[in-house]
Amino acid sequence: MPADQFALSSDLINELLRGMRLRGVEYRRIQAGPTFGLGFAEKPGHAWFHFIAVGNALLRMEDGTTYALSAGNAVFISHGAAHQVLSHPDAPVLDIDRLDGAPLGDTISAVETGADASPTPSTILFSACMEFELGSIHGLGKLMPGLMLIDAGGQRYPGLVPILTTMEREVSAARVGFAGILARLADVVAAMVVRGWVECACGNASGLVAALRDPRLAGALLALHQQPGRDWTVAQLAEHCNTSRSVFAERFQVTIGMAPLRYVTELRMRLASQWLTLERLPIEEVAQRLGYTSQAAFSRAFKRITGKTPGLSRKVSQPAVT
Known part of the structure; x- marks a missing residue:
């Protein structure tokens, strides 16, 4: 794309992303042992976000499709579809809402599961559920795929890993005002995810996505x-x-x-x-x-x-x- 055309489209994307907001964000810092299974129910009008900070996990969607996740991988489920995060395919699954969490703030909790066999967590998962308010780019929401697998360290999302790491540190340290910092960082993460998708959804561009380019x-x-x-x-x-x-x-x-x-x-x-x-x-x-x-x-x-x-x-x- 010629430089002047890219600059024009970039200005438009900047304008659109300014109006994007997250509402009602609920965070969980999940520490899991060698065997764990977490079920996340369908939440229409919401989006799920998971970041694997340490260890490995499997993501299983409602249709049975599974995806292997490792440290540095993230998942964005834009339409709130039901899914599971497991240590292995046969692990028993517990509804995440039924697990007791230690409150770290008004919207943040710490959850431990499957830790009986080992005092050291095998997997640390940073999870969030939110209302995804796209503002003036509401039309993009209908076009976004239901599931986006994100290699946070990949070229499509430069700078994402430091932000996610900072979010993890904020939760762990629980310093004064950390919930407000998390909310702002979450806005940045969501904007980077949307930008990465718009930039790279070239093969099946349609509607507003095609117009952006x-x-x-x-x-x-x-x-x-x-x-x-x-x-x-x-x-x-x-x-x-x-x-x-x-x-x-x-x-x-x-x-x-x-x-x-x-x-x-x-x-x-x-x-x-x-x-x-x-x-x-x-x-x-x-x-x-x-x-x-x-x-x-x-x-x-x-x-x-x-x-x-x-x-x-x-x-x-x-x-x-x-």
Whole structure:
């Protein structure tokens, strides 16, 4: 790819990754003996992440497919599918939620299993479950594979091992404020995983992934994501790609799977959902940011796309008071 085209696509990926967030992250530092089996139930709307810090393990998916993991390997299960992590295929499996964990903080616990035969853990596993909020790149979530096997030391993920090692040290040391540091490091890890996938998913690129690597569309997408509140026309977007209106509209429809202005509306509503539920911005401010002349006009558009009013969307997202 020519340098100027790469720079343009890189700017777009930077813009998209800024809006990505993790919510409700729960961490476990698991120390396991020679024989262990851990079951992780299906969690729709969530993602599982496992990092093998020490030792070896097998990953077994619900369909019976198994993968060998060793120290330095990580697994990202983007759609929350059920799976197991075992010492060997015949190891008895225990539901991870039924194992007692020693709390290390509000969202972090230490779990020991299969340690009867040896006081020294054979495998140390760093595990996390989270809600994967992609913000303006929500469309990427549907395209991501359900399972990504990650060689943290490989060329696709440079710098990932030091971050994961730092997370492990933070959990082990349990210094003041370590939960906040973990949350920020987890955001970085997730962003690096998404970036590595976007860069290397060349063989089966489709939809938004293909557009990210298409300089004829990347310019328009970058402009949209930087100025979502502008009153865009198809002709204006085509100018960013140095192409005609008709050629741009057809290419956008074929690659993304929807018309340009439909994409603009859905982008605005994804951003609105994030600003309302995560950043707790007032509805009037969200409407103004997205270029709507009135709160009523914004509310109608929001309900048409999401099926809920902005106010109801905010209430549904609030955590229950206990």
